[in-house]
Amino acid sequence: MKRQGPVLLAFIIGMLMLIQFFTPNPLFLRIYNLFLDWKQVVLGCTLILGTWSLIRHHTRKIERKQENWQYSYVTLIGLAAMVLAALIWKTEGGPYTWMFQNMQVPMQSTMFSLLAFFVASASYRAFRARTFAATLLLIAGAVVMLGRVPVGALIGGSIGGHEVTVSTVADWILNVPNLAAKRGIMMGVGLGMTATAIKIILGIETTYLGKSD
């Protein structure tokens, strides 16, 4: 029963969700919305679990004086400071908002802006023309990049009565070969998702329960 119970539950819930998609019966819609509400409740409870996990992870690191254990103090102090600020001064205005606006948001923006450098290094590696495929990628990448800036529309001319510029070639690359490849991938993804869902509903796949056999 310990194994069959969750599988049976997954089957019933999965079938309800599947039927809900096909029928306009409001009962199924109500059930669907009810489960969405429950999900929020479960998420709220597991957030406590997650916070507890974070605290334990870092307190153990401090206890054992593991490498770089000092940083764990920063995490724990940051967590406590935000919680206390929210409890004492509430979340509207006050130190909580100040810390969020002036500490968390800039730190997140910094991480995001690092992407520019990572894109440069990754592009350098990808565009090294060592093979035919890499050379093709380099040419396509250069055309698309040039086609995305205003000067791209000025490079080119009339061929057979049609205006052909770097921008139009870039659009063609994005809308024809690139889109075809993307659609091919998405089709496979769609089938993979459906197959996974069916496997879970029918109880063929149970790894998500922590039981693979």
Next chain:
Amino acid sequence: MKAVTPRGESRSPSLAALVVALLFSVVLSAHPSGAAAPEGRVADTPDDWGTSLTLTWTYAGPPEEIEAFEIRRHAGQAQAPAAPAAADSIDMSFDTWGWALVDSAAPGDTVFVDSDLDGGTAYSYAVVACLGAVKSPSVPTPPARPERQYLRSATVNVLVAVGVFMALVLVLVERARRGADLFIRRIAGLEAVEEAVGRATEMGRPILYVPGLDPMDEVATVAAIDILGQVAKKAGEYETKLVCPNRDPIVMAVAQQVVREAYASVGKPHLYQDENVYYVTFSQFGYAAAVAGYMVRERPATNFFIGKFYAESLVLAETGNATGAIQIAGTDSDAQLPFFISACDYTLIGEELYAGAVYLSRRPLLLGALKAQDYAKILILAAMVVGIALAVASPGTFEAYRKLLQ
């Protein structure tokens, strides 16, 4: 259906209609107007549970002259004034004979969906064009009854596709159960898992497993957790530390259970430690910073980035690349695939992500389901070829080619 007069007298609909028609013929003579009357039609709203009707109308006159349309409803068969009349008198007449004012519509509107109706009752509607002091009602629509539909018509094709696919899965699972040899093509990224875990063991460094950023209801996360189970088994066999930081607390709880069971299944339950599968933060870039920091400090020998990723994918993959780790990524986010391909050693593209756990476990039942995907793809390709052939063979296409050649 009976209409009730203000005095409380009950009259039959035909008598009511006669009286209304007579009354408004008198009103018409008193208020001559060139205003056109709308023409209304009512029909059952498709794809609902029998609680609504859809009223459509046309208006022959210039819409800019109209202030609004009034929608009047009568339960059961009835008639309404069909000629322009003074606003106050026509309102009184409608109210008297049981025509409820349901709603009003803007001059450009031509459709009104009346919902929350009684499924067993027939309803008639009248659309009244309001032109200042004059109101011009349509001829009442024939009564219509809301009908219940059990299936959304727009989802029939999906139902057929799901039915065919489910049948394929069941047939191939049954074949696999009977021991049929099902060929699955080699997937380099999954073949490398053994090598990647072995490398971490030889170097005495941990394995980092990132199960994406999405919650458990995302299928890619389910696939990531499935692969985590297989990777944890191998890590358990080699007694190598596996670290799994999580962005979602529910995913963390599931990942802890999966890793614990995986270690137990290879006879090494003592290797499992809760602190190695832990929660970090819900913040996207906070999570990326924490994982990147871990990679730089602890220098894991092997990194797995499996699941749903967003803009942080390159932060993670490039940091891992800089630390010299062997990296295996897998995602169905098409926008992140180029980043993973350029920064990782192996990348599971799209559907390969969903095949991961099956490929690694080689369980016959799961192989059957995986094989069904291949057959479904053949069916889709066949449908596409037929569609292209029909499109090319259509007269319009020939005409277009002819013009192009000219």
